[in-house]
Amino acid sequence: MNRNFYLLFLLSALLLLSACVDMKNDLLPSASDQRSAVTVGTIGHRPEQLVADFTLPNSTGKDFTLSTHLQTGTEPADAIVLYFTMWCPICLGHSDHMFNTVMPQFQDRGDVVYILVDYVSGSTAVVRATETASGYTGSGFVTLADNDQSLLKQFEATNGTTVVIAGDGTVLLNEDYRTGENLMNILDEHLPL
Amino acid sequence: MFFPFHRLRKWQQVKATIIVATLFTPATPLLAASCCGGGSGGSLILPKMSSAMFDMSASQENYNGFWQADGTILQDPPGSDLKQLRLNVGAAYRLAPNWQTSFVLPYVWNRNQYSGYEHNSNGLGDSSFSLLYEAFDDITCVWKVRELSDLKPAIYWGATLTVPTGISPYDDVPNKLDTTGLGFYRLDGSLHVEKTIYPLTASLTLNHGIHIKRPVNRERGEHVKPYNKQLGDRTSVTTSFSYTHFMDSLDAITAGFSYNYLTEGKTVTDGTEDSASGFRKQSISTSLTWAESGNRWITRVSWNHSINREGWGENFPITDIYTLGVSYLYE
Numbered sequence: 001m002n003r004n005f006y007l008l009f010l011l012s013a014l015l016l017l018s019a020c021v022d023m024k025n026d027l028l029p030s031a032s033d034q035r036s037a038v039t040v041g042t043i044g045h046r047p048e049q050l051v052a053d054f055t056l057p058n059s060t061g062k063d064f065t066l067s068t069h070l071q072t073g074t075e076p077a078d079a080i081v082l083y084f085t086m087w088c089p090i091c092l093g094h095s096d097h098m099f100n101t102v103m104p105q106f107q108d109r110g111d112v113v114y115i116l117v118d119y120v121s122g123s124t125a126v127v128r129a130t131e132t133a134s135g136y137t138g139s140g141f142v143t144l145a146d147n148d149q150s151l152l153k154q155f156e157a158t159n160g161t162t163v164v165i166a167g168d169g170t171v172l173l174n175e176d177y178r179t180g181e182n183l184m185n186i187l188d189e190h191l192p193l
Numbered sequence: 194m195f196f197p198f199h200r201l202r203k204w205q206q207v208k209a210t211i212i213v214a215t216l217f218t219p220a221t222p223l224l225a226a227s228c229c230g231g232g233s234g235g236s237l238i239l240p241k242m243s244s245a246m247f248d249m250s251a252s253q254e255n256y257n258g259f260w261q262a263d264g265t266i267l268q269d270p271p272g273s274d275l276k277q278l279r280l281n282v283g284a285a286y287r288l289a290p291n292w293q294t295s296f297v298l299p300y301v302w303n304r305n306q307y308s309g310y311e312h313n314s315n316g317l318g319d320s321s322f323s324l325l326y327e328a329f330d331d332i333t334c335v336w337k338v339r340e341l342s343d344l345k346p347a348i349y350w351g352a353t354l355t356v357p358t359g360i361s362p363y364d365d366v367p368n369k370l371d372t373t374g375l376g377f378y379r380l381d382g383s384l385h386v387e388k389t390i391y392p393l394t395a396s397l398t399l400n401h402g403i404h405i406k407r408p409v410n411r412e413r414g415e416h417v418k419p420y421n422k423q424l425g426d427r428t429s430v431t432t433s434f435s436y437t438h439f440m441d442s443l444d445a446i447t448a449g450f451s452y453n454y455l456t457e458g459k460t461v462t463d464g465t466e467d468s469a470s471g472f473r474k475q476s477i478s479t480s481l482t483w484a485e486s487g488n489r490w491i492t493r494v495s496w497n498h499s500i501n502r503e504g505w506g507e508n509f510p511i512t513d514i515y516t517l518g519v520s521y522l523y524e
Contacts, residue, residue, distance in 0.1 A: 006245055006286035013282070013298050013320075025364050026357035026376045031408035034416040046415075086307060087270070089259050089508050093469025096262070120310040121270065130270060149310075158368045158413045176362075176412050178420075179465040 045155045050169045054151055059118075059128040059143040069113050071167040078110035078191050082163040083177070084152060086120040087134050091159055094177040099139055102184055109191035117157075119146040166190060236323040236353045237295040238385070239285035241332050243522045246285040248297075250493075250518030253278050257499075257513065260506035262469070270307065275510075278302040279318065281518075291327040296320065301359065301373035312370040318359040319374040325351040334389035346388040355379040355402075367414045377424050378405040394435045394447075402427040406461075425458025425471050433478075443486035451478045453497075472509040475500050491520040 040048045055065040069077045083098065085091040095116060106112055116136065121127040127145040131137055146152055155163055155174060164173040164186050173186045239246050256275035258268040269275065283297035299318035305311065328348040335343045359374015360366055379402045387396035406423035410416055433451030440446065453476045460470035480495035497514040499506060 003245075003286060006284055009247070009284050010296060013296065016298075025411065026359075026361050026374070029363070029376075029407040030410055031419045031421075032410060033419055034410055035418065036416070086310070087267075089261055089267075089510075090469055092267075093262055093508065097468055120307050122310070126270070134267070156367065156413065156415065158370075160369070161413070175417055177469075178422075178462045179467045181463075181465050 045163075045171060045174055047171050047174060049171050051165050051171050052154065054154060056117075056144040056146055056151060057124050059124065059131050059137075059145060061124050064115075064142060064144055066165070066169075070169050076111070076167060077113045078167050079172070079187060080113045080115065080165040081183070081187075082115045082117055082151075082155070082161075082165070084117045084119060084155075084157040084159060084161040086159045087118070087130055088159060092134060094160060094162075094180070095136070095141070097177075097180050098183075099141070102180060102187070103140060105184065106187050106191055109187070109193065112187065112191065114141050116141045116143045117146050117151055118143055119149050119152040119157075121145065122147055164190075236297060236321055236325075236351070236383075237283050237285040238325065238349065239287055239293045239295065240522065241327065241329075241347075243524060244287045245523040246295075246520055248281070248283045248285070248518065248520040250281045250516055251279070252281070252514055252516035254512050254514045257501065257511050259510045260474075260503075260508060262508045264504040264507050266501070266503055266511065272306065274304070274306040276304045278304065291330065293325045293327070294323065295325070296322045298358070303370060303373065305370050312368060314360075314368075314371040314373070316360040316371075316373040320356045320358045321353050322356065323351055323353040325349050334391065334394075336391045338390060343390075344388070346386050349383075349385040351381075351383040351385065353381040353383065353402075355381070362413070363409050363411050365411070365414050369413070375404075375424065377407060379403065379424075379427070380405070381427075389437075392437045392439075394433075394437065394449075396431075396433045398429075398431040398433075400427075400429045400431075420463045422463075423461045425460055427455070427457045429453060429455040435480075445484045447480075447482040447484075449478075449480045449482070451480075452476075453478065469508075471507075473507040474509045475505045488524065489522055491522065493518045493520075 038046050038048050041050055043050050043052050051066065053065065053067045055063050058064045067073050068075050069080055083095060085095060098114060103114060118127045118130065121130050124145040127143060131143045136143060155161060160177045162173060162175060162177045162183055163171065164183065166172050172190060173182060175182065237246065237248055254277045256269065258266050261267050280300045281297050283295060285293055285295035287293045298320045301318040302315040304313055326349065328350060333345050333347045338344060355378065357374050357376050357378060360372050361374050361376025362369050362372050363376045366372060381400055381402035383398065383400040385396065385398045387394060403426050404424035406421055408419050409422050410419040431451055431453045433449055435447050435449035437445055437447040456473045458471050460467040476497050476499045478495055478497040480493060482491060482493040484491050495516045499511045501511050
């Protein structure tokens, strides 16, 4: 009797599991490339698209405008790197890795603007305080206050999302940080020797 | 101290094993930060004299800052309130005199307010299915040590498969805070040793788990260039002590204390180690278990507390977990 109860319970639970959510992607993970095609040069957030211009305050309250740092701007850079952070341990591990490994590796390879996008603090003053508490004041990163999460939405980002934008405004990379290797590969391919 | 040795009966031994088995269910290494997934259901131990058990528990995990990679503590920003609620439903069944199987299905609610950012979500967590072998034939609890064989402990060998039934970062979800699971299969091997010499019980649980490597072709709801990912091996050690008091009504109350050490190695992505991954955590737990005289119902409350000091964890949230659970046993 107990065995029947157990099996009934187990089967009910499995039925519930199968009916509740689409778990196939985790139960049977696929290695197939299912990315849809991108039209090169259209405005968007995916690699090979052109990024729409944006302006956000940095942690000192001064406006940062992307187009200023593109090739046609007044302070042109070879690449702009965005990292979306909520200052969580994983986020700090990634930004520390960028600071300790990525930035030194490419410091003589053109001009790169490294940006931390704080989309959780909600105000420029809190962004400044959190940046300081996390030890990033004067680190070489520009910290932007995405107070209304407009940039988060523009790039369909979450914590740990890393975006690389070329000087012509083309998105080169938009993905989770993972190990930082893809970021370094993209910069290595794109930056002048 | 009065202790009713003269009233001891076989059923009391049974009761004691029931308490011990439900109280010292191997502590599931909790990785419950919703940005990290979590919500695993753990596993159950069926008492020796029982043929089946149904179990339900509810727990709430509150976050109070986190240990950074160097072991220092970073407090959450002002106004933050991070918590995860879990409802675990499970059952265990005796396959043979020394073999048992069990499963646990969790349902998870994430309630996150981080600075000015609020995110709530819910869904199934990662399920677990276990097979356990009891390396002893008779109850090993004794009232008094009269000979060497009375010192023989109860030893359980087990294997648990965690199945990624939860919502993972690789599902169609835009935000990592919405996740209720890790997205990886994990196979754990465990050894649980316990000894009761009334009214005291001590136990030791060793657990080692290997995450199975998987391909990933989607992040935050968008398909990406496929890559392979494997979380690091997970190891935990739990040691516990408890005291059981038999009441005149023949009910039994057991108070327990345990210490847990948990660590996970670094994640490997396409052959490259993620330097920001891996973690270490130490925590303590207290629990109170009440077994009614009919040996049917077991009720328990527990509190798991991360040791909130520098160096007692790395790369992991500091949390408190409150649990209320009830089990129903079949003889």
